[in-house]
Amino acid sequence: MVRKYEKSKNADISIRFSEFEIPPMQDVLVVGKNAPIGPEAARRMADILSPDQYDIIKINHDSVEAIIVRKTILNMIPSEKLLPIIIDEVNEFVSINSVYKANIQIVINVKRSIEL
Amino acid sequence: MIIKDIMTPDPLTINLLSGVKRAEQIMREKKIGSLPVVDNEKLVGIITSRDIRRSHPNRIVADAMTSNVIVLTPYNTLWEAKDLMENNGIERLVITNKDSIVGILTKSDLYKEIGKYIDNLTGMYRKEYLLAEALRLLENNKPFSFLFTDLDKFGEIDKNFGHEIGDKIITEVSRLLKKFDNDKISICRFGGDEFVLLLDGGKESAVNLAIKLIDEFQSHQWTNHLDIHTSIGIAVMNPQNKSINSENGYSVITELLNKASIASTNAKKLSVKYLVVEF
Known part of the structure; x- marks a missing residue:
């Protein structure tokens, strides 16, 4: 007795829409030395999408070629204070082949006393 | 002996926003090792x-290129190109004229050409090198001197001991002279038993150098215990006294070298060790 199998083929499609971030990078972009996009290309991309909002800082590091930072962040914290913190954190996982984006939240606490 | 004669003219260029892959493709197809990068026609x-x-092949040229480009003009000498390449450890120079890219010069093309100006027996440069160096000193408006040194009775050594011993003596002379080679003194084999030293300095320094050379010849232990002496013709250039421009500079220098040669012959005739002429 010959047993017959029935074949069927179908596709399930699911679509997830979300808003495209402009620019797609956030506050900081860490560019690996052999990343597929270099710092100049990243800066131009950012400049086209959000003109004059980012600074490119080339650094001397084994794995990282440059860090691109939103200018408003640097208005709050100077680069010489911020970069060592970023480098210290990415050192744990950084790869020369990758580009990492990061979100930075800065809260400045101010406390003043006045004489009554 | 200027770059214009040996550079590859009108080189291909690439835009800084082109991809690294495109640059690689052009270089492979055209069998070239580099491309000048331009942005709005500017290097x-x-x-x-x-x-x-x-570099990652996905990158743009701007993220893979070397930004500090070292350039020269087509009218710089081969020796200036050689110094620049060696001092900066680079393999090629972009040649520009009034901000336009007009050529590219590779180290291999340069060395091939410079090899033509090196004497096989002594490994010293030929006179072309010295003339280019002298031209540089002349353009800097600095006094300089040629010391034309010619061995005494060298023809007799060749006749009596053969050319092999003659060549040994020439090699020994070149080694002795090379000891004087420094930032201020350049040396070449002019031809036969004639050598020329170019000194970045005026009459007094030139005479002191001549005396040192003569002493060195006298104290040296020569092959076959031969007694080798030299007569030196010194020609001193004081450029501040002359109306010299880029057009007559070369002829002024060759004339000065000629005067040094004649002074050397006259020193022999007068049986003096050196003779000075000023220009």
């Missing part, structure tokens, strides 16, 4: 095959 960098090997 902004150079990308070499080494840069490409080190």
